[in-house]
Amino acid sequence: MAKNPQIQAAYNRGKSEGYKLGLTHGRTEGQAAVALAIAGKLEQLPHVKGFGPKTLEKFIEYFGKEYFITKKDDKSNES
Structure with a gap:
């Protein structure tokens, strides 16, 4: 002190x-x-066995599309 x-x-x-x-x-x-x-972890979801397009779509809807980049979005950003 x-x-x-x-x-x-x-x-x-x-x-x-x-x-x-x-x-x-x-x-x-x-x-x-x-x-x-x-x-x-979210990026790996499409590669998880038993995790199909329908389940992935549910995740995207739940979390919000702004958190995911689809292949269509990715190609349009490269131009």
Whole structure:
């Protein structure tokens, strides 16, 4: 503990703000990692045995078409 109360208060404030900033960054990094992991799993769905076009269409409808790139969409983006 510092002898000067103002220095100690500034130290405590900086420590608290740094902790909050670290939590925010950690949460953001964690959410990005989870999003990438889920995206990787979703990309593999068409290749899963027993997972046909009807089931895939149900997933696409449930999650939303904006999360999936179809072959038609992919070719139109390349032009």
